[in-house]
Amino acid sequence: MRRTSRDIRTANRYQVLRQVIAASPTSRQELAAATGLSLATVATLVGELLDLGMVTEVGFEDSAGGRPRGLLAVHASGGALIGVDLAETYVRVELFDLALTVLARAEEGVRPGESRPEQVVDLVATAVRSVVARAGVEGARVLGVGVSMPGQVDRDTGVCAYAPNWDWHDVPLLGLLADRVDHPLHLDNPLRACAVAELWSGAARGHEDAVVVNLGTGVGAGLVLGGGVHRGVSDSAGEWGHTTLVLDGRPCHCGGHGCVETYTGAPGIMLNLREVSPDSPLLHPGDQTATIDALARAVRAGDPVAVRVLGDTARYLAAGVGGLINLFNPEVVVLSSWVAAAFGEPLLDAVRAAVPRHALPRPLAATRIVLSPVPTDPVCLGAATFALEGALRSAGKGARHRAPAGPRARPRPLPQGPGQV
Amino acid sequence: MRRTSRDIRTANRYQVLRQVIAASPTSRQELAAATGLSLATVATLVGELLDLGMVTEVGFEDSAGGRPRGLLAVHASGGALIGVDLAETYVRVELFDLALTVLARAEEGVRPGESRPEQVVDLVATAVRSVVARAGVEGARVLGVGVSMPGQVDRDTGVCAYAPNWDWHDVPLLGLLADRVDHPLHLDNPLRACAVAELWSGAARGHEDAVVVNLGTGVGAGLVLGGGVHRGVSDSAGEWGHTTLVLDGRPCHCGGHGCVETYTGAPGIMLNLREVSPDSPLLHPGDQTATIDALARAVRAGDPVAVRVLGDTARYLAAGVGGLINLFNPEVVVLSSWVAAAFGEPLLDAVRAAVPRHALPRPLAATRIVLSPVPTDPVCLGAATFALEGALRSAGKGARHRAPAGPRARPRPLPQGPGQV
Numbered sequence A, B: 001m002r003r004t005s006r007d008i009r010t011a012n013r014y015q016v017l018r019q020v021i022a023a024s025p026t027s028r029q030e031l032a033a034a035t036g037l038s039l040a041t042v043a044t045l046v047g048e049l050l051d052l053g054m055v056t057e058v059g060f061e062d063s064a065g066g067r068p069r070g071l072l073a074v075h076a077s078g079g080a081l082i083g084v085d086l087a088e089t090y091v092r093v094e095l096f097d098l099a100l101t102v103l104a105r106a107e108e109g110v111r112p113g114e115s116r117p118e119q120v121v122d123l124v125a126t127a128v129r130s131v132v133a134r135a136g137v138e139g140a141r142v143l144g145v146g147v148s149m150p151g152q153v154d155r156d157t158g159v160c161a162y163a164p165n166w167d168w169h170d171v172p173l174l175g176l177l178a179d180r181v182d183h184p185l186h187l188d189n190p191l192r193a194c195a196v197a198e199l200w201s202g203a204a205r206g207h208e209d210a211v212v213v214n215l216g217t218g219v220g221a222g223l224v225l226g227g228g229v230h231r232g233v234s235d236s237a238g239e240w241g242h243t244t245l246v247l248d249g250r251p252c253h254c255g256g257h258g259c260v261e262t263y264t265g266a267p268g269i270m271l272n273l274r275e276v277s278p279d280s281p282l283l284h285p286g287d288q289t290a291t292i293d294a295l296a297r298a299v300r301a302g303d304p305v306a307v308r309v310l311g312d313t314a315r316y317l318a319a320g321v322g323g324l325i326n327l328f329n330p331e332v333v334v335l336s337s338w339v340a341a342a343f344g345e346p347l348l349d350a351v352r353a354a355v356p357r358h359a360l361p362r363p364l365a366a367t368r369i370v371l372s373p374v375p376t377d378p379v380c381l382g383a384a385t386f387a388l389e390g391a392l393r394s395a396g397k398g399a400r401h402r403a404p405a406g407p408r409a410r411p412r413p414l415p416q417g418p419g420q421v
Helices: A005-023 A028-035 A037-049 A117-137 A173-178 A191-200 A266-276 A289-299 A304-328 A337-343 A345-357 A360-364 A378-393 B005-023 B028-035 B041-053 B117-135 B173-178 B189-203 B268-277 B288-300 B303-330 B340-341 B343-356 B359-366 B378-393
Strands: A054-060 A071-075 A080-086 A090-097 A102-109 A140-146 A153-154 A159-163 A168-171 A185-187 A211-215 A219-225 A332-336 A370-373 B056-060 B068-073 B079-086 B090-097 B102-109 B141-146 B152-153 B159-163 B166-172 B186-189 B212-216 B219-225 B332-336 B368-371
Touching: A005 A028, A005 A037, A005 A071, A005 A191, A005 A378, A028 A037, A028 A071, A028 A159, A037 A054, A037 B332, A054 B303, A080 A117, A080 A378, A080 B152, A090 A117, A090 A378, A117 A140, A117 A173, A117 B028, A140 A173, A140 A191, A140 A378, A153 A185, A159 A173, A173 A185, A185 A378, A191 A211, A191 A219, A191 A332, A191 A378, A211 A304, A211 A337, A211 B079, A219 A304, A289 A337, A304 A332, A304 A345, A304 A360, A332 A337, A332 A345, A345 A370, A345 B303, A378 B141, B005 B028, B005 B068, B005 B189, B005 B378, B028 B068, B041 B056, B079 B117, B079 B152, B079 B189, B079 B378, B090 B117, B090 B378, B102 B117, B117 B141, B117 B173, B141 B166, B141 B173, B141 B189, B141 B378, B152 B186, B159 B173, B173 B186, B189 B212, B189 B219, B189 B332, B189 B378, B212 B303, B212 B340, B219 B303, B268 B288, B268 B303, B288 B303, B288 B340, B303 B332, B303 B343, B303 B359, B332 B340, B332 B343, B340 B343
Parallel strands: A080 A140, A140 A185, A211 A332, A332 A370, B079 B141, B141 B186, B212 B332, B332 B368
Antiparallel strands: A054 A071, A080 A090, A090 A102, A153 A159, A159 A168, A211 A219, B056 B068, B079 B090, B090 B102, B152 B159, B159 B166, B212 B219
């Protein structure tokens, strides 16, 4: 997508609110220093955020020799955001305030054979009602609901073109949800959700170029380039899990061979374990979560098989991550998602140790490799952040009185009217 | 680098001039339609380009029912641009007019043992003088000289940190050149040169996201993202040649193993040939150019060994290119540089046939794979384009009367004074 002055203005709005959330209370002067924007631009954007009720004045601080400076903070209760993580075996829904703190959480299991679109939509609708009720927020304060769905999703039409987890084909997910959920809806995939979560609340905040490596059942790389998420021409960038790492290597469900995912995703790590110890008691056939948890515990206990499997996995991962560092020359590489969280520091240490064999000295010296510092489910947080970005995108001067922005963000008109945004 | 409104303005200026070059004669209305910019913005930018003498009014066309529209064309003789390609064995210098047409060319061989910085600088200075004289342009009309140097170059300081070809370490190349060449100087590497060449005059023109795959002695990927070249945080993005393609595969000069470059760069292709036929008469040991040329001729003649080697090379390349398509989801992948040019269509066909085994259907459907259509040395053209971009960057409202922009673009003050730009 071509970037216009309007996009820049939206990006600046994101940046200012992000910085207010990170550093409340803060002053316009500090915001200008932190963002690199002019004081005049910051003042205009802060004015918009005050009008939207997302930011609030909280007092003054002395300024050496000058007028006292107004202090600003995020107006945490100025709106609520809901993030929905549709995974293979569960639907998780979290409600956040504008400080991006979780206020309520609901989770529903998805049993095999109960993953038809209308069944999943039913679970989501129930969970959304539940978190709104439990958090005690008025429905009208919910700025939007972001939905993360693995697979090929079209955020413009709200259609899930293909979801391998549940074998969905061309499901108009947002259209179905709009009949049950009375808030603006936003659809995207977990790769992008994790990337925006890092950008707003994690290790990519304040950086222009970052790669968020998602290690879960699938593997991918959320790309933060030029301070925004890179989506590609048909909204499917980031499918790093299907980069060839071992030519003619393990078969992959994509039809290829030797893809990064087949060595570093949860099923791939189970294969790494089988190769080291086919009859290991750590192996829970058919249960990725139990196997990864058992491996992670065994690594911490010094179990030699588990340590060997971690080393093998880190070696594969480091070869791939080294390639990303060479290609993007990013400021930070973030290891995210549940497999990275389960292994934690031992995985990070092993990857850091192995990456120099694969990355060139100059880009390596410019990069930090870190674990995601996001304390909650990054997919729910990222999905909620899509709703926040959607509200900010359609906001701005006079936005509260504008008609809704069109069918993309809002599959049906808001019952509360445009004043909600 | 953070993008500011000023960057957007510069990018828009590039875009308008690029479109004028592509479509002369054209009208402001057509430019607005082609660039997506407003007519008012186009009118302002065209005004700047007219002031700079880069664009000229060439008449009027009838407009159905309206006022006649002014027609614009690039003012080809409004300035000259020089591109310098420093390769391992030669120094090539080309002079272009503002329509990016070559007016003069000079080439000097670099013999082994004659590649000390002062020797190379001497060759460049001589060749620059030669092309200016042969093209018959006044020195004062030369807007700048772009220099492409393989290796780790710092475009901000003009220092070549490390050049493996000639074993240079921390050579202040632009500083040395500035003592001999009286034009603004710009340093960058061939990866970026080929990317901007495609962006201004090739297959990436008009696209936001493109990957320019450089196949030469080394291999890399120039990244066009969001309509501009992605450089990374320490200006070293694009080192795709050192992505692991075959874990624990062929040793690479970078210290790694199985890098893309070891299978698809010219020396790698020579190894591919050795594996198929160790004593092939096509093999010219120690001479990459002769071997690649012999292979390319033999492929066209249907020689089975050469066809097999081309197939193997395309298979390696397709695995890597498939990964780039999955990761970036670009509009176009361009095969560029001398190895791609030598093999031409047979390589393109073989890569196109093999890529679907490695790229996911959705990003594959959105991408075209093409040979570079740039008819001249893309490195010289790209280097010259750096000089054009430099002139446009420092231009704009009042720029003709501004002081030079600093030591980066102009290591020494222009003897002709700032009026030149």
